[in-house]
Amino acid sequence: MSLTRQLRDEHDQIRRRLREWDDLLVELERGVGTFAALRLKEEAQWVCSEVLPHLDAEESVVFPLLSEREPEGSVTLQRLSDDHAQLRELIAQLTELAWKRQLGTATNLQAQELLKTFRWRLLDHIAREDGALPPLLLQTLSADEDAELLRRWQEQIASAPSQPVPSPTLTDLNGRIHAWLDECLLRHLEALTALDLEGAKNWWRKFADALIAHAQVEDSVALPFTNDWATSLKAVSRPFLMPSTKALSECCDR
Ligand SMILES: [Fe+2]
């Protein structure tokens, strides 16, 4: 096994997993809410536990040595590092979107667009690496150096935490949705105070949609063993929310 082979094998594994996203994209297109939300969370966890350590290992094991030994490859290495920065930004967005979708505060369309963008950028990046890194490694490293780098690479991958970005606990998730609900309500009240009735209506709708989605998600995903509580919340929230939305609409339509 050489470092080049290790890199190619990991790239192939990433490609195979990304091909499986076709199904997830179809599910999101069809609007199969709960199942797609769970798949999205799984894929975000996979990205954090498999793709991020791969990027980290390239940045700490491969890029520094190549940039030191092959100054003429600096433009290529800079481009690959820039790709990594963009990918990390998309991974952060994906992680956030996964928990928001689970709570019903992000749409299937948003998830679809982000998954497509991330997949396209990652495939484009590893294709660029497959073209650029093997020749640079072959002309730079002796067999012993290659073996040493491969050992460091494998050590780093093995010591990477399985999920560097922790999956939020149920308590975290509830805290986040409650913070979002608080913000919607606050913005609604601010708009009312400013006599911005259209803004107040929009924030109230967001609040109502998020609260109902939250109750539905808790019903089916987050709190499967406390259905009585979730049912009670829905029973309480619907009569409370609907007349208010209607009253605001009427008010704004006048
Ligand atoms: Fe990379």
Ligand SMILES: [Fe+2]
């Ligand atoms: Fe790579």
